[in-house]
Amino acid sequence: MLKGKDLLGLYGASAEEICEILDRTAQMKALLLRGGKAESVLRGCALVTLFYENSTRTRTSFELAGKYLGAAEVNVSAASSSVQKGETLIDTGRTLDDMKIDFIAIRHPLAGAPKLLAENVHASVINAGDGMNEHPTQALLDMFTMREKFGGIKGLKVAILGDIKHSRVAKSNLFGLTKLGAEVYMYAPRTLMPRDIEKLGAHVCSSMEEAIEGANCIMGLRIQLERQKGGLFPSLSEYSKFYGVKDGMLGRAAKGAIVMHPGPVNRGIELTPSLIDGESSVINEQVTNGLATRMALLSLLREYREKNL
Ligand code: CP
Numbered sequence: 001m002l003k004g005k006d007l008l009g010l011y012g013a014s015a016e017e018i019c020e021i022l023d024r025t026a027q028m029k030a031l032l033l034r035g036g037k038a039e040s041v042l043r044g045c046a047l048v049t050l051f052y053e054n055s056t057r058t059r060t061s062f063e064l065a066g067k068y069l070g071a072a073e074v075n076v077s078a079a080s081s082s083v084q085k086g087e088t089l090i091d092t093g094r095t096l097d098d099m100k101i102d103f104i105a106i107r108h109p110l111a112g113a114p115k116l117l118a119e120n121v122h123a124s125v126i127n128a129g130d131g132m133n134e135h136p137t138q139a140l141l142d143m144f145t146m147r148e149k150f151g152g153i154k155g156l157k158v159a160i161l162g163d164i165k166h167s168r169v170a171k172s173n174l175f176g177l178t179k180l181g182a183e184v185y186m187y188a189p190r191t192l193m194p195r196d197i198e199k200l201g202a203h204v205c206s207s208m209e210e211a212i213e214g215a216n217c218i219m220g221l222r223i224q225l226e227r228q229k230g231g232l233f234p235s236l237s238e239y240s241k242f243y244g245v246k247d248g249m250l251g252r253a254a255k256g257a258i259v260m261h262p263g264p265v266n267r268g269i270e271l272t273p274s275l276i277d278g279e280s281s282v283i284n285e286q287v288t289n290g291l292a293t294r295m296a297l298l299s300l301l302r303e304y305r306e307k308n309l
Contacts, residue, residue, distance in 0.1 A: 002304045006118040006125040007297060009134035010175040018140070018176055024296035025144045025289070032068075032292055039070030041299050046101040047071045050092070051128070052078040052108045057263055057290055058128045058137065062105045065294035071102070089113060093121040102305065103298060106130075122309070124301045132166050138262050139172035141293040143180065145286050146217055149258055154181030157254070159211040161245060162221035162270050164188045164197065165232075169262045170221060174202055187211035189243055191232040208249065215253045219260040220245055220270040240269045247274050258282045 002017055010018065031038060047066035049059050066073035083092060096104060105126040106114050111133035118125035129135040147153055158177055164170045164186050174184050178201040186197065187205040198204050205211040212218060223239065233239045250257065259271065259281045267273050276283060
């Protein structure tokens with residue numbers, strides 16, 4: 001049983017809650033692979049996806065997750081909503097609440113926006129990415145993918161490479177993975193490494209080789225140009241040359257290592273096309289697992305709401 005009505009991040013989630021979501025994700029994935037839907041799970045519920053930033057994977061998978069489990073589902077895009085007329089986030093949330101909805105999956109450029117919304121609505125709020133803070137459902141699907149491949153998380157070495165400073169995916173993975181006993185190694189240009197990240201449990205590496213040596217999982221991150229004010233690295237081609245993961249580097253990783261990326265990928269910048277499309281890549285499986293993860297989370301939040309609200 002989850003301990004609250006919302007999922008705002010993995011910093012505040014317990015290992016037990018994370019494992020419960022991963023276990024339920026396995027059930028949802030089995031359902032998906034059988035080609036099944038379970039429309040009774042969220043029958044009578046309504047889900048709103050409220051996105052103030054672009055998305056393909058997260059928004060679509062939340063919407064499909066709601067539909068496959070029988071919820072009514074509506075998207076509110078900030079670009080075409082009353083946000084453009086000056087409506088505040090809290091007023092938007094309360095307006096949706098007045099329509100008796102059950103879940104809001106929100107993506108917002110400002111860290112903390114989902115928490116503010118959660119404190120002001122009756123609906124369960126799911127953080128679908130807030131600024132540079134957290135993207136908990138992405139980390140959950142990443143952990144599920146690792147658990148599927150290796151049978152568990154404890155003891156895995158996970159190398160997270162690239163624009164860590166601007167990455168909510170890196171932070172949620174760090175919180176979730178360390179809670180389940182993995183070791184997280186990070187490598188980035190100095191300008192793209194957050195200060196004091198080691199205090200949160202990361203091993204900060206001084207070379208790509210150090211990060212990848214013996215790693216079970218190699219996770220590339222997208223360069224988040226939209227969050228940078230410029231000047232953090234000379235050019236994309238130089239970034240790719242010195243900080244992109246190249247084919248030969250996989251030889252340093254552990255036997256059976258997997259290549260991951262949350263997407264969208266800048267081909268040839270963070271990872272070479274042959275790594276993205278190669279045998280070790282699980283990037284496509286991450287997408288399928290994202291749908292199962294969001295189905296699992298919605299079903300668990302419904303159970304919480306039925307027992308507690
Ligand atoms: N990984 C991820 O959040 O992708 P989208 O931006 O397409 O949702």
